[in-house]
Amino acid sequence: MKFCNRIIIAACAAALAAAPAWAQFKPTKPVEFIVHTGPGGGADVLARFISQVIEKENLAPVRFQVNNRDGGGGLRAMAYVAEKKGDTHAIAVFTGNWLTNPLTRAEAQHTVKDMTPIVRLVLEPALVAVKADAPYKTLKDFIDAAKKAPGTMKQSGGSITSRDNVVRQLLMKETNSSWAYISFPGGGERIAALLGGHVNMMIIEPQEAGEHIKAGGMRVIAQVSDKRLAGFPNIPTIKESGFDIPNVPQVRGILMPPGVAPDVVAYYEDLFLRLSKTATWRKYLEEQQFEDGFQKSAELSRFFDTYTNQMRDILKEAGAKVVR
Amino acid sequence: MEILTSLGHGFAVALEPLNLFWCFVGVFLGTAVGVMPGLGPAATIAMLLPLTFNMPPTTAVIMLAGIYYGAKYGGSTTAILLNVPGESASVVTCLDGYQMARKGRAGAALGIAAISSFIAGTVGVVGLMLLAPPLAKFGLSFSSPEYFALMFMGLAMVVLLAGESMIKALLAMLVGLWIASMGIDLFSDASRFTFGRSEMLDGVDFVIVAIGVFALGEVFGNMEKREEGVMLPVPKGLRNLLPTMAELKACRFAFLNGSIVGFIIGVLPGAGSTIASFISYGIEKAVSKHPEKFGTGVPEGVAAPEGANNSETGGAMVPLLTLGIPGSGTTAILLAAFILWGLRPGPLMIQENPDLFWGLVASMYVGNVMLLVLNLPLIPLFAQILKLREYILYPIIFGISIIGVYAVSSSLFDCWMLVVFGLLGYAVRRLDYPSAPLILGLVLGDSMERALRQSLMMSQGDLSILVSRPISATMLVLAVILLCLPLFRRANAWRVKALEENG
Numbered sequence: 001m002k003f004c005n006r007i008i009i010a011a012c013a014a015a016l017a018a019a020p021a022w023a024q025f026k027p028t029k030p031v032e033f034i035v036h037t038g039p040g041g042g043a044d045v046l047a048r049f050i051s052q053v054i055e056k057e058n059l060a061p062v063r064f065q066v067n068n069r070d071g072g073g074g075l076r077a078m079a080y081v082a083e084k085k086g087d088t089h090a091i092a093v094f095t096g097n098w099l100t101n102p103l104t105r106a107e108a109q110h111t112v113k114d115m116t117p118i119v120r121l122v123l124e125p126a127l128v129a130v131k132a133d134a135p136y137k138t139l140k141d142f143i144d145a146a147k148k149a150p151g152t153m154k155q156s157g158g159s160i161t162s163r164d165n166v167v168r169q170l171l172m173k174e175t176n177s178s179w180a181y182i183s184f185p186g187g188g189e190r191i192a193a194l195l196g197g198h199v200n201m202m203i204i205e206p207q208e209a210g211e212h213i214k215a216g217g218m219r220v221i222a223q224v225s226d227k228r229l230a231g232f233p234n235i236p237t238i239k240e241s242g243f244d245i246p247n248v249p250q251v252r253g254i255l256m257p258p259g260v261a262p263d264v265v266a267y268y269e270d271l272f273l274r275l276s277k278t279a280t281w282r283k284y285l286e287e288q289q290f291e292d293g294f295q296k297s298a299e300l301s302r303f304f305d306t307y308t309n310q311m312r313d314i315l316k317e318a319g320a321k322v323v324r
Numbered sequence: 325m326e327i328l329t330s331l332g333h334g335f336a337v338a339l340e341p342l343n344l345f346w347c348f349v350g351v352f353l354g355t356a357v358g359v360m361p362g363l364g365p366a367a368t369i370a371m372l373l374p375l376t377f378n379m380p381p382t383t384a385v386i387m388l389a390g391i392y393y394g395a396k397y398g399g400s401t402t403a404i405l406l407n408v409p410g411e412s413a414s415v416v417t418c419l420d421g422y423q424m425a426r427k428g429r430a431g432a433a434l435g436i437a438a439i440s441s442f443i444a445g446t447v448g449v450v451g452l453m454l455l456a457p458p459l460a461k462f463g464l465s466f467s468s469p470e471y472f473a474l475m476f477m478g479l480a481m482v483v484l485l486a487g488e489s490m491i492k493a494l495l496a497m498l499v500g501l502w503i504a505s506m507g508i509d510l511f512s513d514a515s516r517f518t519f520g521r522s523e524m525l526d527g528v529d530f531v532i533v534a535i536g537v538f539a540l541g542e543v544f545g546n547m548e549k550r551e552e553g554v555m556l557p558v559p560k561g562l563r564n565l566l567p568t569m570a571e572l573k574a575c576r577f578a579f580l581n582g583s584i585v586g587f588i589i590g591v592l593p594g595a596g597s598t599i600a601s602f603i604s605y606g607i608e609k610a611v612s613k614h615p616e617k618f619g620t621g622v623p624e625g626v627a628a629p630e631g632a633n634n635s636e637t638g639g640a641m642v643p644l645l646t647l648g649i650p651g652s653g654t655t656a657i658l659l660a661a662f663i664l665w666g667l668r669p670g671p672l673m674i675q676e677n678p679d680l681f682w683g684l685v686a687s688m689y690v691g692n693v694m695l696l697v698l699n700l701p702l703i704p705l706f707a708q709i710l711k712l713r714e715y716i717l718y719p720i721i722f723g724i725s726i727i728g729v730y731a732v733s734s735s736l737f738d739c740w741m742l743v744v745f746g747l748l749g750y751a752v753r754r755l756d757y758p759s760a761p762l763i764l765g766l767v768l769g770d771s772m773e774r775a776l777r778q779s780l781m782m783s784q785g786d787l788s789i790l791v792s793r794p795i796s797a798t799m800l801v802l803a804v805i806l807l808c809l810p811l812f813r814r815a816n817a818w819r820v821k822a823l824e825e826n827g
Contacts, residue, residue, distance in 0.1 A: 039370025045660060048374065071733060072525035073508060079522065104513050107522040151784060161513050182468075182781050183510045185774070188649040188656065192593045195647070196464035198782065207663065211648050211670035287666075320513045 024263040027089055030063045034092035036077035038070040043093040046122075046252060053280050060271055064091075073101045075108050082110040084257040088264045091118065094255050099304060100161050100311050106323045111308075116256040116265060117300040119272040122285065123249035123293035125225035126163065127232065129204050129212075131194055132219045139222040139241040142201055146177040153179035154199040156190040160318055163248050164203040166311070167224055169318050170245040171238070194218070206231060206289040224248065229289050246310065251293060253300060269296050327453065334682025338690050343383050343683065350387035351691045354394020355698060358401070361408050361535055362728025365395035366653040373661055381665040382680045386687040388661055392654050393445060393637040393688065396597070397695045400437040400630050405430055405709055406721050408539040408728070413597040413633040415534045415763050416605045420618065420625025422542075427621050431565030431707045436572070436623050437630040438699045440579055444631030445692040447583035448590070448638020452645075453685050456674075460646040463591045468778035469790050471594045473799035475772035478599055478764070480803040481606035483810050485760040487619070490810065493761045496752065500765020503528050504773075511777055523737040530598075531732060533766055535725045536742045537759050541749020543718050565704045567623065575627035578608050582631020589632070590639020593651035594775070597636040598767050601629035610809065619760075638688070645669050645681060 033051055035043040044066065051064035069077040074097040084090045094112060102108035128139055136142040146153040157164030165181050172178050182199060184190045187208065193199045195217050204218075206229055212218035223229060223237045226247050238245060254272060256265070275281055276294050285292055295303060316322050337343060357368045369388050376384035399414035404421035417437065424433035451459070466474075479497070486493030506517040507527025518524035582604045589600035608628040609618045618625050643649040648670040650656035662669050667677065674681045712720070729742045752759050783789035791797045 039367050039657070044370070045664075052374065069734075071735065072522045075522040075525060076735075105508075105515060105522070105525065107515060107518060107520060107525055109522070154782060159508075159510050159513055180781050180784070182778050183774075184778070185510060186593075186650070186656065188593050188643070188651060188659075192464055192643070192647070192649050193467060195649075196467055198467035211668040211672070214668075215671035217671070 025088065025261075025267045027060060027062045027267075029089055030065045031060075032087075032090040033064045033066045034069055034077055034081055034090060035066060036070060036074040036093070036095075036097070038068055041070070043095055043252065044068060047093050049284065050275065053275055053278060053284075054271070057275075057278050057280065059274050059278075072107070073105070074098050075101060075105060075110075078102070078108070078110045078112075078115075081255070081257050082114050086259040087257045088260060091254050091256050091268060093252060095252050096163065096250055096307075098255075099251075099308050100315070103308070103312055103315060103322050103324060104161060104320050108324075111324070112255065112304050114258050116258060116260045117297050117304060118254040118256055118265060118268045119276075119297065120251060120253035120293050120295035120300045120303060121272065121276065122252045122288075123291040124252070125206060125223060125229055125249065125289065125291055126167075126203050127206055127209050127220045127235070128167075128201065128222040128224065128238070129194065129209055129218050129220050130201050131197060132216055134200065134219070136200075136221060137219075138236075139238065139243065142221065143171065143175050143177050143243075145200075146179040147175070150178045151180060153201070155179060155181050156184055156193040156199040156202045157181055158185070158187075158190070159183055160320055161315060163224075163250050165318060166248050166314050167203055167238075167245075169314055170248070171243060173317065174243050174245050207287075225291070230286070231289055249291070249293065251303075251307070253293070253295070265297055330678060330682045331453065331686060333678065334684075334686030335689075337382060337679055337683030338386065338686035342380075343386050343687060344690070346379070346383050346387040347390050347687050347691050348694055350390020351394035351397075351695050352698065354391040354396075355398040355695065357391065358395035358398020358410050360398075360728065360731075361402055361410050361539075361724060362531060362731040364411050364531075364654070364732075365392050366657050367732075368395070369654065369657050369661065373657075373664070376661070377664075381667055382683045384661070384665065385658075385667075385680060385684055386691075388658060389641075389684060389688065390691050392658065393634065393691065394695060396445075396634045396637060397438065397441050397699055399633070400441070400626075401434065401706055402724070404433045404437065404626070405706060406539060406717075406724070407542045408721060408725060409531075409534045412530050412534065412767075413601050413629075413636075415538070415598065415767075416601040416629035416760075417626055417633075418538050419605070419760055420621050420623075422538075423619065423621030424623070424626065425621075425710065429571075429621065430710055431703050432567040432571055432623065433621075433626050434703045434706060435565075435567040435700065436575060436626050438696060438703070439567070439572070440575065440582060440627040440631040441634040441699075442692055442696040443579045444583040444586055444633075444635035445637065445695070446689065448587050448635030449685060449688040449692070450638075451587045451635070452638040452641050452688075456642050456646050457671075459591050459642050463593060463643050464647070466592050466594065466795070468775045468782060469793050469796040470799070471592075472772060472775035472779055472790060473796035473803070474589075474592075474595060475599070475768045475775060477799050477803040477806065478603055478606075478768050479772065480806040481602060482761045482764060483807055484606050484609045484615070484618075485758060485764060486810075487758045488756075492755075492757045496757045496759065497761040497765040500762040500767075501769040502765075503533060503762075504766050504769025510774065521737075523735065527770070528741065529729075529732065529738065530766060532729055532738055532741050533745050534763060535728060536745025537749035537752065537762065539721055539725050540742065540746025541753050541759065543721050544746060544750035545753045546714065547718065565707055571623040575623050577611070578604075578624040578627035579631055581607055582628045582633075583635045585628075586632030586635035587639040590636035590651070591642045592639075593643050593649050594771065596652050597633050597640075599771075600632040600636045602764055602767065604628040604632035606806075610806070619758075641684075645673060645684075646671060 035047045037043045047066045069080045081092045102111045194202045222241050399410035400417045402408040402410045403414040403417040407422040409415045421433045482497050585604040586600045589595045609615045640651050644655045650659045
């Protein structure tokens with residue numbers, strides 16, 4: 001019921017905040033929807049889905065036009081957004097990369113603190129998976145094995161700033177164990193390395209793992225999530241497995257260029273609140289096994305700070321060079 | 325027999341008017357996208373994805389796959405006619421294809437590319453149909469050490485791509501490797517050679533270097549020779565625009581070589597069609613009776629890489645459809661599309677969704693025939709481009725190149741990079757360095773470095789992991805043999821000379 005309450009409170013707050021705002025601001029021309037990946041990337045798929053829902057459900061008087069500004073691990077899109085100072089017809093999808101990458105990249109000229117937070121939309125949980133014929137039935141089995149032979153167990157994942165590695169760092173620190181982290185650029189290669197028996201463990205998105213579990217190639221031993229996912233009711237979360245580490249969600253949401261007036265912020269906040277309540281959106285979350293991570297501008301701004309600080313410490317421990 | 329029944333069923337699906345129509349739309353769009361440099365099949369599929377939401381999934385898959393393999397047909401056109409690689413895997417086609425065009429055999433080169441694409445594309449589908457499940461397992465047995473050995477073998481091809489001077493070839497290759505190392509290092513998140521520019525964090529796009537070095541380098545080089553009038557001879561008459569029997573006969577082995585190499589490399593999730601086309605070109609040259617003629621416009625030099633490029637599609641479908649593992653950017657987007665329709669490619673898909681799997685396989689046969697029929701009549705038309713005077717043609721090449729690069733990233737920075745690499749291409753030409761080794765180093769550098777570092781992380785720094793695994797050891801031995809090839813040739817030439825003098 002807590003969830004319903006939150007929605008109701010949020011709705012009331014939005015109604016209060018937005019009622020006068022509607023009179024003041026309404027987009028009058030197509031809104032530019034900036035994403036930092038090329039067509040087909042995670043943020044791009046989300047943005048295209050959102051603009052479809054907005055159009056289909058008639059949530060806004062104008063169209064939302066996706067603009068791909070890919071490159072530099074999100075830095076190019078960030079620079080583009082930052083340059084649009086005061087533009088009321090431009091929004092962007094942000095992800096964890098927007099928060100993390102400027103920390104390690106001296107080339108970055110902007111951080112999310114320079115921009116206007118609008119809403120947080122989804123939190124993507126993950127699963128800890130091993131090959132189906134591996135001897136580890138629980139996360140503890142795996143960690144015990146890693147303790148027995150430090151450095152010989154292997155995990156496949158993305159870059160060292162990715163969530164996969166962050167969870168590994170936290171677990172290694174908590175349990176005083178160590179295993180190798182092998183970076184692969186593509187998700188397919190990471191899975192192939194696990195299924196081929198070349199690594200022992202990986203952290204994978206639920207819908208990516210589904211078919212491999214069904215086909216009997218992969219076994220899930222823990223969930224990287226605050227609460228158990230509907231699709232995996234019998235798998236404990238990392239905390240439930242007895243490892244007290246903070247949850248590291250993959251976050252996605254919406255932000256705007258710097259210097260946007262409060263009434264504009266209120267309009268977009270309300271737009272996405274209405275979006276998050278449509279049946280289409282709920283169904284999407286369910287299908288993708290995402291958690292609803294809805295947060296409004298003020299809350300999101302605080303989230304940016306805590307998340308960035310948390311990541312800064314973790315990255316330092318992971319051995320990355322932190323520049324800001 | 326079971327396969328034939330299933331395939332018959334697949335054809336019944338693929339030949340439904342609706343599916344036939346969208347298959348045609350797919351391969352047509354694919355060809356168009358392939359012809360245009362820069363814009364690739366991955367971006368096209370992603371952009372057209374929303375269009376397919378209202379189609380039945382099988383129809384949608386048939387169309388999107390059509391874009392994927394159709395683009396591979398189209399990629400050779402500008403490579404042969406203008407030395408502008410239409411997509412990354414067509415780089416190798418430039419080497420001999422453009423030289424054929426310069427000799428007045430543009431039509432023949434286009435014809436051979438189309439025929440080779442057709443044969444190899446079909447072989448790729450046959451492979452996909454017959455061998456998918458066992459081959460997918462084979463693909464999984466490949467890990468970083470094997471990929472390192474494969475890339476090393478590819479890099480050893482440099483001795484085959486070298487012209488007069490081995491040292492110049494090696495230097496060009498090193499420049500390629502250096503360019504490949506630019507950008508963020510995946511393992512440490514450190515930036516390398518970015519010169520403080522955020523635009524450089526992703527490294528240098530392969531397409532920019534390929535278009536710059538090949539196309540602009542060629543334009544700059546030819547602009548010097550202003551006195552020469554019409555540049556390329558275009559023979560009159562349809563007959564002269566098609567490959568001769570002799571040319572086709574010379575390509576017999578290349579068709580086969582390209583088909584097989586492309587398919588095998590396609591099955592491996594960590595390789596790609598550019599690597600496949602380089603390797604089949606290398607093999608073709610290694611076994612050729614006249615290796616010295618490669619690079620001057622031999623038909624085999626077009627047939628092998630074009631074939632490899634096309635059968636790679638069938639190969640890449642194997643891990644995608646049977647394991648749900650995408651091996652390239654394009655297959656990753658196809659996978660995303662499958663998921664959007666609620667389909668999950670994986671070991672169970674052939675049983676659970678026979679309509680889709682067999683319909684797709686059958687549509688790929690149909691699509692390949694469509695592509696051949698679509699492309700052959702266009703050849704005489706395309707060949708007419710070469711009749712343009714150079715003061716018209718060169719600006720066109722220039723424009724196409726810049727638009728191609730801008731279309732990929734919509735970044736002016738990339739256009740300036742294109743100019744820089746065009747000047748590099750010009751310098752390379754003037755100083756008589758071969759450009760193919762540079763591209764080879766660039767294609768392989770990144771994945772080779774990655775595979776080596778992954779291997780060493782797996783073995784905790786023990787180099788013996790590279791030679792203790794049978795597949796990787798075999799490939800490394802082959803690579804060493806390849807490296808010694810010039811020495812054998814030299815020794816052989818010396819022996820022949822000695823014999824002649826004695827005799």
